[in-house]
Amino acid sequence: MLPPFSAARTMPTTCVVGILWGDEGKGKVIDYLAADTDYVVRFGGGHNAGHTLVLPPSVAGDGKLVLHLVPSGIVHQHTVNVIGNGVVVDPIHLCEEVAMLRQRGIDVDLGRNLLVSERAHVILEAHRRQDEWAERVRGTGRIGTTGRGIGPAYSDRCARVGLRVGDLCRPDALRAALSALAEQKNALFGSAGLDPLDCDRMFEELCAAGAELKPGIVDTGGALRKARREGKRILLEGAQGCLLDLEHGTYPFVTSSHASTGGAYSGTGMPPHEMLTIGIVKAYATRVGEGPFPTELHDDTGDALRKAGNEYGSTTGRPRRCGWFDAVAVRYSGAVSGVDELVLTCFDVMRGFPLRLATSYKLPDGSVTTDLPAFGLGSVEPQIEELPGFDDDISDVRDFDGLPQNARDYVAAIERHTGLRVGTVSVGPGRDQVIRRDPN
Numbered sequence: 001m002l003p004p005f006s007a008a009r010t011m012p013t014t015c016v017v018g019i020l021w022g023d024e025g026k027g028k029v030i031d032y033l034a035a036d037t038d039y040v041v042r043f044g045g046g047h048n049a050g051h052t053l054v055l056p057p058s059v060a061g062d063g064k065l066v067l068h069l070v071p072s073g074i075v076h077q078h079t080v081n082v083i084g085n086g087v088v089v090d091p092i093h094l095c096e097e098v099a100m101l102r103q104r105g106i107d108v109d110l111g112r113n114l115l116v117s118e119r120a121h122v123i124l125e126a127h128r129r130q131d132e133w134a135e136r137v138r139g140t141g142r143i144g145t146t147g148r149g150i151g152p153a154y155s156d157r158c159a160r161v162g163l164r165v166g167d168l169c170r171p172d173a174l175r176a177a178l179s180a181l182a183e184q185k186n187a188l189f190g191s192a193g194l195d196p197l198d199c200d201r202m203f204e205e206l207c208a209a210g211a212e213l214k215p216g217i218v219d220t221g222g223a224l225r226k227a228r229r230e231g232k233r234i235l236l237e238g239a240q241g242c243l244l245d246l247e248h249g250t251y252p253f254v255t256s257s258h259a260s261t262g263g264a265y266s267g268t269g270m271p272p273h274e275m276l277t278i279g280i281v282k283a284y285a286t287r288v289g290e291g292p293f294p295t296e297l298h299d300d301t302g303d304a305l306r307k308a309g310n311e312y313g314s315t316t317g318r319p320r321r322c323g324w325f326d327a328v329a330v331r332y333s334g335a336v337s338g339v340d341e342l343v344l345t346c347f348d349v350m351r352g353f354p355l356r357l358a359t360s361y362k363l364p365d366g367s368v369t370t371d372l373p374a375f376g377l378g379s380v381e382p383q384i385e386e387l388p389g390f391d392d393d394i395s396d397v398r399d400f401d402g403l404p405q406n407a408r409d410y411v412a413a414i415e416r417h418t419g420l421r422v423g424t425v426s427v428g429p430g431r432d433q434v435i436r437r438d439p440n
């Protein structure tokens, strides 16, 4: 039925990761691959993510669906969708997202096609408020977070004071854990001049959410290990992108989870095993929030790219910063995540633009590098290669040889400078707007 993702068909586990700073179009690729998958698993992040699917109107009303926490396989009735232990879950948001999906006519059956790890940590109102406060305190050094409480929730997990999803169904333990946490948070909020937490209200809200989610709250790690033993096909859905990875990204301008493939093991409870890793990257580059972005365009071309690509955050609505494709950063992320092949998305957006890509960075001391530095990324000067652009509308092209020569040359330049094969090109948001290349 689908054009073959040849390697995906021979390897039972496939991991899809964003290559730069998120928003690469992972939702569409997951949706595409989920048609042929048994399990779709989120392994990190929370409702800071926004995965957009453009579906046939018969599937979900007006066709466009934005998912924040529920895995993108949910529109395929045969898949089991798993929110893994590495995810931080806002239970109230999750209940709202489930309600939204049901309202759109999508069958969400907790315990059958949606499972939530009992070990996943909970995002509380306290975390959202702490996130907002921390950003205010950082002032000009702010990270530009999504304000969803992600960092504080992961911090509490590391500090071993967090609540886990399984606690939502254990009222005594929940009340005790909530009181202990509120004591700490209220000390902080008090010194910051903020209102204390209303523990009783939070308890009631969390119990209600827990009761609703209960049929789906299980040991997802055990379920996934069993599924693997039975030879089921598992698709791991990365959130954000490798350059937002807490350890390998552009620290401190990162998220607080492990967005590269490393997080796929710890965030699911599956032991390391061979898997196919598909890296998703746009034909240009975008970033939301603060932090270094070597190929960023601060001019009319950047504005034109934003307009052409409708580059506004699907979670916060913020305008995305836009720039040229960065082969240095893509090569680095590809290596960190062990990417087997790239999916190049939003290629149709490049119509009428020059095709430019950074091939190396000039450092302040005058030397040139093809490595991504851990420090001083904001001071590098990208060395840009320019290729002639294309003016044709490529959104209806379905065969790689049907692309204009200049477009094919750009893909070849990307492959040359990143060392990664572009196995698929996406030429529009729709499910069918995909060009799958034959393996070499």
Ligand code: IMP
Binding pocket: 021, 022, 023, 048, 049, 050, 143, 144, 145, 146, 147, 148, 149, 150, 151, 239, 240, 244, 253, 254, 255, 256, 288, 289, 290
């Ligand atoms: P946080 O994840 O809300 O803590 O935000 C940390 C950084 O990651 C900020 O720059 C956010 O804009 C960015 N970020 C978080 N989630 C996403 C995403 O799904 N797409 C793009 N950027 C994201």
